[in-house]
Amino acid sequence: MKKIAVFPGSFDPFTKGHENVVQKALNLFDKIIISIGVxxxxxxxxxxxxxxxxxLSLFENNPKISVQSYQTLTTEFxxxxxxxxxxxGLRDVKDFEYERSxxxxxHVLSPEIETVFLxxxxxxxxxxxxxxxxxxxNGGVIDNFVTNAKILVLTM
Numbered sequence: 001m002k003k004i005a006v007f008p009g010s011f012d013p014f015t016k017g018h019e020n021v022v023q024k025a026l027n028l029f030d031k032i033i034i035s036i037g038v039x040x041x042x043x044x045x046x047x048x049x050x051x052x053x054x055x056l057s058l059f060e061n062n063p064k065i066s067v068q069s070y071q072t073l074t075t076e077f078x079x080x081x082x083x084x085x086x087x088x089g090l091r092d093v094k095d096f097e098y099e100r101s102x103x104x105x106x107h108v109l110s111p112e113i114e115t116v117f118l119x120x121x122x123x124x125x126x127x128x129x130x131x132x133x134x135x136x137x138n139g140g141v142i143d144n145f146v147t148n149a150k151i152l153v154l155t156m
Contacts, residue, residue, distance in 0.1 A: 002030040005085040017124035021089035050153035075110040
């Protein structure tokens with residue numbers, strides 16, 4: 001059986017920290033589906049299509065990676081794609097506490113799907129999509145935090 005992982009998130013934007021987690025996970029999984037979810041509590045700064053194209057540009061030569069968007073429960077998306085793992089990145093203890101709660105809920109919903117946590121490399125632990133969005137909104141350059149940032153297009 002193939003080891004398929006879903007890496008869910010709003011990825012608004014997809015940071016070098018996210019990229020680092022995917023690079024680490026490539027050694028663990030046969031396939032990784034980077035899944036851009038629509039979060040009802042967030043309004044997007046970058047358009048969905050722009051985020052999708054941005055992520056595809058980072059992994060265009062890797063057949064193990066695909067990028068999709070979804071608007072359902074993550075566990076349902078996993079089942080639809082025959083994924084038996086949910087991949088999550090951690091920067092610090094706060095991330096762990098938050099992600100652990102989600103992991104427990106996902107386990108109740110679908111006990112056959114396991115959550116795997118990978119720790120972001122130390123040079124990326126300060127990266128946070130919300131802060132990067134603020135830098136971009138206020139005219140700052142985000143190239144040090146986001147690979148190929150020029151591909152991103154603002155939501156109108």
